[in-house]
Amino acid sequence: MIKFLFDGLMRDKSRSLLPIIVVALGVMMTVFLQSYMNGVMGDSIEASANFTTGHVKVMTRAYNQNISQMPNDMALLGVDTLLQKLNKQYPDVTWAERIQFAGLLDAPDSKGHTRSQGNVTGMGISLLKSNEEIDRMNLRNNLVSGRFPNKPDEILLSDQLFHKMNLKLGDEVTLISSSMYGDMAMYNFHVSGTLHFGINVLDRGTMIADISDVRSALNMENAAGEILGFFRGKRYDDKMAITYADNFNKQYATSKDKYAPEMLPLSDMNNMGFFVAYDNEVQKIIIMVFIIAMAVVLWNAGLIGGLRRYGEFGLRLAIGESKHEIYRSLVAESLLVGIIGSLIGVLLGLFISYFMEKYGIDTSEMMKDSTFMLPTVLRAHITATTYFIGFIPGIISTVIGAMLAGIGIYKRQTANLFKELES
Amino acid sequence: MKTIVEVKSLVKNFPIGTGIFTALNGVNIEFSEGEFAGLVGPSGSGKTTLLNIIGSLDIPSEGEVIVLNKSVGKLSPRQAAQLRKEELGFIFQNYNLLPVYTVFENVEFPLLLLKMNTEERKKRVMETLEWVGLTEKVNSRPSQLSGGECQRVAIARAMVKRPLLVLADEPTANLDSANSHNILQTMEKLNTELKTTFIFATHDEKVIGYLRRIIRLKDGKIVEDKAVD
Ligand SMILES: Nc1ncnc2c1ncn2[C@@H]1O[C@H](COP(=O)(O)OP(=O)(O)OP(=O)(O)O)[C@@H](O)[C@H]1O
Ligand SMILES: [Mg+2]
Numbered sequence: 306m307i308k309f310l311f312d313g314l315m316r317d318k319s320r321s322l323l324p325i326i327v328v329a330l331g332v333m334m335t336v337f338l339q340s341y342m343n344g345v346m347g348d349s350i351e352a353s354a355n356f357t358t359g360h361v362k363v364m365t366r367a368y369n370q371n372i373s374q375m376p377n378d379m380a381l382l383g384v385d386t387l388l389q390k391l392n393k394q395y396p397d398v399t400w401a402e403r404i405q406f407a408g409l410l411d412a413p414d415s416k417g418h419t420r421s422q423g424n425v426t427g428m429g430i431s432l433l434k435s436n437e438e439i440d441r442m443n444l445r446n447n448l449v450s451g452r453f454p455n456k457p458d459e460i461l462l463s464d465q466l467f468h469k470m471n472l473k474l475g476d477e478v479t480l481i482s483s484s485m486y487g488d489m490a491m492y493n494f495h496v497s498g499t500l501h502f503g504i505n506v507l508d509r510g511t512m513i514a515d516i517s518d519v520r521s522a523l524n525m526e527n528a529a530g531e532i533l534g535f536f537r538g539k540r541y542d543d544k545m546a547i548t549y550a551d552n553f554n555k556q557y558a559t560s561k562d563k564y565a566p567e568m569l570p571l572s573d574m575n576n577m578g579f580f581v582a583y584d585n586e587v588q589k590i591i592i593m594v595f596i597i598a599m600a601v602v603l604w605n606a607g608l609i610g611g612l613r614r615y616g617e618f619g620l621r622l623a624i625g626e627s628k629h630e631i632y633r634s635l636v637a638e639s640l641l642v643g644i645i646g647s648l649i650g651v652l653l654g655l656f657i658s659y660f661m662e663k664y665g666i667d668t669s670e671m672m673k674d675s676t677f678m679l680p681t682v683l684r685a686h687i688t689a690t691t692y693f694i695g696f697i698p699g700i701i702s703t704v705i706g707a708m709l710a711g712i713g714i715y716k717r718q719t720a721n722l723f724k725e726l727e728s
Numbered sequence: 729m730k731t732i733v734e735v736k737s738l739v740k741n742f743p744i745g746t747g748i749f750t751a752l753n754g755v756n757i758e759f760s761e762g763e764f765a766g767l768v769g770p771s772g773s774g775k776t777t778l779l780n781i782i783g784s785l786d787i788p789s790e791g792e793v794i795v796l797n798k799s800v801g802k803l804s805p806r807q808a809a810q811l812r813k814e815e816l817g818f819i820f821q822n823y824n825l826l827p828v829y830t831v832f833e834n835v836e837f838p839l840l841l842l843k844m845n846t847e848e849r850k851k852r853v854m855e856t857l858e859w860v861g862l863t864e865k866v867n868s869r870p871s872q873l874s875g876g877e878c879q880r881v882a883i884a885r886a887m888v889k890r891p892l893l894v895l896a897d898e899p900t901a902n903l904d905s906a907n908s909h910n911i912l913q914t915m916e917k918l919n920t921e922l923k924t925t926f927i928f929a930t931h932d933e934k935v936i937g938y939l940r941r942i943i944r945l946k947d948g949k950i951v952e953d954k955a956v957d
Contacts, residue, residue: 306840306841309833309837312828312829313826313828313829316828316829317827616822616824617826619824620820620824622785622809622812623783623785623812623818624812624813624818624837624838624841624885625809625810625811625813625816625838625841626809626813626841627805627806627808627809628805629805629806630809
């Protein structure tokens with residue numbers, strides 16, 4: 306019987322072709338949108354993780370509470386030991402210590418008087434020991450002049466500030482800030498290179514220095530404001546991050562010390578929770594939209610196809626099928642259409658997604674000077690979900706469409722269905 | 729002879745607009761095994777309505793219709809389908825072959841519903857196509873056949889499961905004279921050889937010429953019921 310239905314379906318192109326095309330297109334778009342949203346959202350999350358939050362971040366409780374002020378007087382102490390412990394406890398996480406600070410940058414003239422000044426937001430990262438952080442923060446693409454620091458006391462400065470302050474590469478500048486102990490700190494650096502981010506807040510006044518120099522400048526021996534953790538070779542995984550954080554924080558649960566370390570998952574920082582939640586919701590929304598849109602189209606296609614087939618239904622009733630069996634066979638047919646259409650759609654969708662993952666769309670020209678931190682190359686990202694997500698709307702919508710269209714069979718009297726034969 | 733259809737005080741009303749239309753008004757009749765009978769009468773006299781009720785495609789408004797010991801009005805849709813599937817064959821004016829299937833598949837369809845195995849199905853279909861003289865057309869599609877050939881396929885489809893009762897509503901209406909005689913002879917042959925009961929609804933004189941019993945209907949009532957030799 307199934308073979309009989311299948312043969313009929315395949316031979317009657319008007320019955321199979323349109324629905325299969327509709328399903329295949331819908332599924333293809335679902336698959337592509339899923340991988341695309343996944344890619345863009347994921348990349349945004351990664352960009353934020355790499356730049357500021359990490360997948361997880363360790364700070365002192367007090368620092369976390371005042372994080373917007375970059376309160377280095379509340380920084381983590383004994384970082385060496387803490388890092389050793391973290392490395393041992395979480396071997397699948399790479400840890401990176403960072404110091405964020407704010408201050409005034411002063412450029413002196415030949416007599417030592419102030420020539421120009423600018424406010425800076427600074428970041429101390431590991432620049433000299435390895436390129437890991439340079440790669441992580443994708444700084445190579447942002448370098449517009451000069452080079453990366455290769456000896457102590459060299460810094461990178463945002464290009465905009467560099468020009469505003471009338472600086473030349475190699476110029477000496479003095480950072481005026483406060484030390485970890487609250488007293489004034491002054492420290493001399495040389496500008497080795499400049500950066501352009503394309504993001505207003507960063508271009509206005511960013512300074513990046515090697516963390517050991519920042520430690521010297523701010524008197525933060527063996528201290529760091531933050532230790533960022535990155536899942537080795539993996540994208541952000543909210544469940545994993547939350548588990549790690551919970552499990553880390555449990556160790557200090559009984560401590561009342563406000564300088565005790567605390568681990569936060571990315572979703573608990575900088576409104577990233579919204580992003581992460583959105584990332585999860587988006588898939589459901591896409592699926593719902595496609596289920597509804599496709600079901601409506603297929604319902605109508607089914608109605609039109611069904612009208613043409615009332616004669617057939619009447620005949621089948623006469624031969625001895627019940628309405629219920631005919632209805633069921635319509636749904637079974639639609640299931641076949643759904644599966645075939647979904648298979649084609651998934652293949653097409655994966656094909657497009659694959660190219661969008663490999664090549665992406667470079668929007669850096671369009672997105673110049675944005676206020677958001679968005680990835681400049683929009684890429685799809687294929688995950689395990691991408692392979693089956695298309696089947697959900699593909700099959701559900703065809704079946705719903707057929708179920709709705711088939712109700713007409715019940716509405717008609719058997720003898721009237723049968724009458725269609727006579728006309 | 730065993731009675732296979734018993735119609736008692738049958739009334740069939742159809743709702744039309746605000747009122748009702750009485751298509752059959754107090755019909756009493758019986759059919760026995762092996763009959764070759766016809767409902768004859770002008771258009772609108774209720775022939776199709778009566779045939780549909782006997783075929784359990786419709787139900788009586790009043791009275792009772794017993795087909796093969798089953799009361800049509802009391803069957804659930806599933807039981808009615810079961811009765812049609814196992815015991816009844818239908819032949820229509822418009823053949824109603826399924827266009828996407830071959831002659832073989834069209835004839836095979838009722839056997840699929842009966843869940844007969846492949847080998848037996850094949851044997852039965854070929855045997856039945858032989859009766860109607862269509863063995864060379866097994867793989868043709870209905871669109872490749874003449875009207876007469878189509879109706880012979882429809883007869884084969886009705887006969888393939890060897891039903892006890894075949895209901896034929898205007899089977900010759902779309903056929904020319906030669907083809908009409910051809911299929912009537914085929915049905916007559918099946919009637920005598922297999923003892924299948926045939927009930928026709930018709931106003932075609934050619935059909936009437938073959939009938940061994942003629943039941944005249946007028947305005948939903950039987951006005952004459954006579955045997956012919
Ligand atoms: N579903 C229905 N609703 C309303 N009236 C109906 C319905 N079916 C049949 N009728 C009416 O019942 C009467 C008998 O119809 P029926 O089809 O039985 O006639 P018939 O004898 O087969 O005619 P014909 O020779 O034209 O086929 C007709 O007047 C028809 O209009
Ligand atoms: Mg009629």
